């Protein structure tokens with residue numbers, strides 16, 4: 349809703365009800381399987397919840413949660429890939445990570461120390477016929493040799509309400525293990541990857 353519509357709606361005393369009714373409707377899911385969602389439906393669900401995500405992740409002052417949206421986007425749009433609980437995903441890369449990450453190289457590199465990837469997620473519930481904000485999932489590259497079990501990646505998360513998520517390192521890393529050649533990065537689906545020059 350633009351500011352102008354918001355103000356004119358407020359003039360009729362409708363602002364609040366109209367805004368919440370709209371938010372309800374645009375998060376509705378009508379398909380029987382999340383993989384039946386078309387690209388434009390995924391984008392519409394994402395746009396519906398985008399502001400809620402940003403506001404929620406930053407609410408408790410988490411440093412990444414409050415800042416990741418000023419980082420480099422890595423995808424042309426949010427997408428469902430199948431991992432991460434069949435969620436709609438959208439990843440951002442900080443300044444240190446962006447140059448290397450956006451090459452989507454398959455082998456022969458290690459991400460620079462201080463690299464951070466932050467992935468927004470939206471949970472699609474077929475049962476509840478509704479999409480809702482999921483956690484912000486993050487990977488931070490620590491000093492070389494500091495966490496041998498994860499090749500120095502620290503996996504963290506922020507809940508949709510801004511609170512820190514308890515994250516079991518092995519849970520995250522075990523699933524990222526097949527991507528060892530690309531320093532455990534799995535990357536967005538090829539069709540939505542955003543190159544550096546775009």
Ligand code: HEC
Nearest residue numbers: 429431432465485486487503504520523533534535536537
């Ligand atoms: C079931 C397998 C699986 C689990 C478990 C998993 N991931 Fe991932 N992760 C993936 C895949 C596949 C991608 C790439 C998907 C995409 O971006 O579309 C990915 C991407 C990411 C990215 C973006 C960087 C990249 O790899 O391109 C971050 C950040 C991330 N995961 C964090 C986490 C955290 C934190 C946890 C634990 C709470 C976790 N992941 C658990 C499979 C998994």
